[in-house]
Amino acid sequence: MRLSDSEYHRLTVLKNLRAAEPVSRTELAQLSGLTGGAITPIVRDLAARGLVLEEKVPSPNRGRPRVNLRLNPAGAYVAAATLPSTGDFLVEILDLTGRAIFSQTRPLTDTRSLAVLAAQFATVLAEVIAASPLDIHAIAQVGIGLPAMVDNRTGVVEYMATFSGGRYDFAATLQALLGIPVRIDNNMNLLARAEHWFGASPPVDDFTLILIELGLGGARYQNGQLVVGSHGIEAELGHTKIVPEDGRQCHCGGFGCLQTYSSLSALVTQYCDLTGQAVPGHMGMRSLLPDVIALTKAGHNSLQDIFHRCGKYLGIAIANHINMQDPERIIVLSSEPELVDLISDDFFDALHHNTLEPLRNLARVTFRHLDEQNYSRGAAAMVLEQLYQSRTTIASADA
Amino acid sequence: MRLSDSEYHRLTVLKNLRAAEPVSRTELAQLSGLTGGAITPIVRDLAARGLVLEEKVPSPNRGRPRVNLRLNPAGAYVAAATLPSTGDFLVEILDLTGRAIFSQTRPLTDTRSLAVLAAQFATVLAEVIAASPLDIHAIAQVGIGLPAMVDNRTGVVEYMATFSGGRYDFAATLQALLGIPVRIDNNMNLLARAEHWFGASPPVDDFTLILIELGLGGARYQNGQLVVGSHGIEAELGHTKIVPEDGRQCHCGGFGCLQTYSSLSALVTQYCDLTGQAVPGHMGMRSLLPDVIALTKAGHNSLQDIFHRCGKYLGIAIANHINMQDPERIIVLSSEPELVDLISDDFFDALHHNTLEPLRNLARVTFRHLDEQNYSRGAAAMVLEQLYQSRTTIASADA
DNA sequence: CAAAATAAATTTAGGTACTAAAATTATAGA
């Protein structure tokens, strides 16, 4: 949905405030392209709502001293519940600055259906909030992240691997159970939101995020906004077909998905194929991975080929993405630094050779370590973005 | 660049006016989501500038009769110069409704450099405008379309096959030579603009356009706006890599480009490879194509395999696009109806099998015959969009 | 044929949200 000018300005002010903190009103005006006269009422409103703190600083020279503005960490709290790669629930309570003030994990016990999953989310959220120092009424909203296809506008889960009951109205169900507003999005989108809201300063407005985990995911920001498809569904990079003939079979039912070559599960699965081992489940894959990496480093030829191909195909896929969408930056996240070492030569080689000449070297591609906290931060950002946009009527001061 | 609310509203009103023509102010208010009171001054301004005509209609029932509004064809004229698939210049003068009132082709004689090309554009434009019934001062702007990588915001040509001198400031050069404002864009973007502005009613706001010609191109509209990359460059679908290993070599220097399998030149080239013929140039390809199609229809097995693969790979590529971007509609254009017959079974089969289940059948994919006039229409739309947005101060009426 | 009914379009009153410029405020230094 298109933001109105004033919503857009408010959001810009807040993003700049967060990024340049501590910042004076005058600086904020320059950063956001508005005049000082426009900043005053926006900051007044935010301060009145407790989202922004003012801090007097001794002036270094003459003239009226600047008033430093900061996000008020205690301005609002968000409960974030996600299912990161560990496979367990991570429930965190975060403040306005994206810092976790309370954090607990809970086991995910039942993976039958989305309805059961929603019930478990409700239970663990209620438990963790009760265990936290905060009262449930101090929580402004709940943000949920799922490794699933989600319509983030409606809160409907379209599809989630191994869970039956697609097209399930997850957000509404949870909201009814908890009695707090609930927002939900796909895990990759959460990481992208975290990057945009709590990452670099000034905020990066055009980037693509790619994550190499057991699966392979992607998300994209353009013009300072998360890109969502016409049905609210995010980029399914992992199930992009990279091999058109005789490709490896994917759990999605298709063949030749990028995910079957350039993901952690792909590497372990192919190793098992080599050795004739049975392919383990998610947990088994994770425990096998160090061995696979060690063997590769030790010079195992067939394994090295598998890693070469992993890097190469990822490079081709990202080159394709650059050729199609011309992003400004690409950030490839991984929790396995050793994997990055093993694939980066092949990756950058393929990236270079498959990007069209005029676009070559335009998009900056960097590897970065995944911070698992960013799932929660993204959930916080999702909720805060809504909080920021909503405009309360300014209580008329007794002028 | 982000449009302001009022620019956005004006544009919306005009798109709806064009699409629903003839339309009353009251209808326009409903279509564009504004109130009647907002429509009045917008239409007043457009009428004052001669872009809109009012037409009294006898009222069918009681009440004040509606005033029908139409685009005034004579409100502004645009000179469009493009290089469609024929390889020659097509220079047309179009009215506000996208109708060509004058049309001539001129040979493209010199393909050395972009500088020479720009000079030729200037020459043919000046000649054709002189030959037309219109004075050059009646032309509001010139719109240029090129089969090239273009930054449509700056008018710089980044790269154009067979023409040397990339990063050439085409629009500025031409503007200096002609003395009229010049806008320039990539051919695929022009087709997409034509589709959005002069196509279906109500205007389609989310679609991807794909063209099967000698090359293979793509362009995308999202949220009612042409999607451009961070460097103003459009989707290079043709050079997406579809085969990662031992792919066919492409003139771009890469291997495995979709264009080397699913384009007219790919079909002819592969036929020549089969028969040991030398691969002809652009014109030769076109003349050979009917034979290739006829032989395939007659049951030539190896050729049929080539066509099967053409359809299949295109299906995979578009499925990948759907999985990544979730477009609402996809329109595949071709000037060869027989080609469509030959590939559509394989295409739809591959499309279906490679689209993720929740997205399957969500995006409507249709084949359509390419109307070569749409290059010019797109050039007109590009210019008109600018014209529409610009706001002249309303001459204060003697109230 | 005048009056009533009706639908389209415009005007009016009110509000929001900006800008540019003036005024105010809070400090340091003379």
Place this chain on the structure above:
DNA sequence: TCTATAATTTTAGTACCTAAATTTATTTTG
């Protein structure tokens, strides 16, 4: 204490919207 100065706020003016009232142009009705 007075002056200079920089940050911020206020003021006056403008653009552009909405909702509601009004005007306009027509047909239908009595």
